[in-house]
Structure formats: C-alpha cells, structure tokens
Amino acid sequence: MKVLGVDYGQKRVGLALCDPGGILCWPVETIAWTRAEDLFARIKAVAEAEGVERVVVGLPLDLEGHDTLTTRQARNFAERLGRRLSAPVVLFDERLSSAAAESELKETGMGWKKRKAALDSQAAVKILESYLRAAQGS
Numbered sequence: 001m002k003v004l005g006v007d008y009g010q011k012r013v014g015l016a017l018c019d020p021g022g023i024l025c026w027p028v029e030t031i032a033w034t035r036a037e038d039l040f041a042r043i044k045a046v047a048e049a050e051g052v053e054r055v056v057v058g059l060p061l062d063l064e065g066h067d068t069l070t071t072r073q074a075r076n077f078a079e080r081l082g083r084r085l086s087a088p089v090v091l092f093d094e095r096l097s098s099a100a101a102e103s104e105l106k107e108t109g110m111g112w113k114k115r116k117a118a119l120d121s122q123a124a125v126k127i128l129e130s131y132l133r134a135a136q137g138s
Contacts, residue, residue, distance in 0.1 A: 004043075028124075
C-alpha cells in the first residue's frame with residue numbers, strides 16, 4: 001500500500017512517500033505555506049499523482065503522551081485534510097521524529113541551511129517509517 005507521511009507545522013509541512021510494499025521511504029517535499037487552501041490543494045495533488053492509499057499525519061504529543069496546543073492543531077489539520085481526500089487520513093505519534101531527523105541529517109555532514117530546508121520532509125520520513133513498522137507489528 002502506498003502511504004503518504006505528513007509532518008505538520010504552522011509554517012512548513014513535510015511530505016514523504018513509501019513504495020507499495022512499505023519497505024522504502026523517501027522525502028518528497030517541504031511546503032512553506034500561508035493559506036490553508038493552497039496547502040490542502042498541494043497535498044491533494046501529490047496524493048492523487050502518487051496513487052496514495054493512506055495518509056499518515058504525525059501527532060505531536062508531549063513526552064508524557066499528553067495533548068498540547070500543537071497536538072490540537074495537528075488533529076484539526078488531519079480532520080480538514082481528510083475531508084478533501086479519498087484516501088483515509090490517520091494520526092500517528094510523532095514524538096522525537098524531528099530530533100531523529102535532525103540527527104540523521106547532521107550525520108550526513110549537511111550544512112545548517114540545507115538541514116533546515118530538508119528537516120520537515122525528513123521528519124515526515126521518520127513518521128512514515130515508524131507507522132509502517134508499527135503496522136507490520138515490529
């Protein structure tokens with residue numbers, strides 16, 4: 001099943017895809033946005049072009065697993081996105097995905113500016129990888 005991973009943010013949204021077998025994940029793009037309708041239209045275009053069968057939106061819980069303002073914003077975003085797509089939209093715990101993505105990008109020797117540009121889509125990769133591992137029961 002082809003799945004789209006989404007790392008939601010108030011200024012930027014990262015997207016990642018996996019192969020139909022759910023083995024390989026890769027960053028697609030980071031969308032800098034100001035208008036929600038433009039953001040939803042871009043995500044819908046990617047989902048349709050790629051034949052996505054499910055969308056996984058990272059749920060940013062705090063370290064104890066509680067909701068925060070950002071958690072509520074991500075839930076709202078996922079609900080609004082779900083009304084626009086034919087594929088189901090699910091939420092998945094994304095705790096520490098951005099930190100893991102940042103660490104991974106740092107290890108490549110990438111400079112700060114390039115890391116910042118790639119961080120959101122790489123965080124979407126981490127969310128998607130974690131979701132797929134959980135779905136496969138490992």
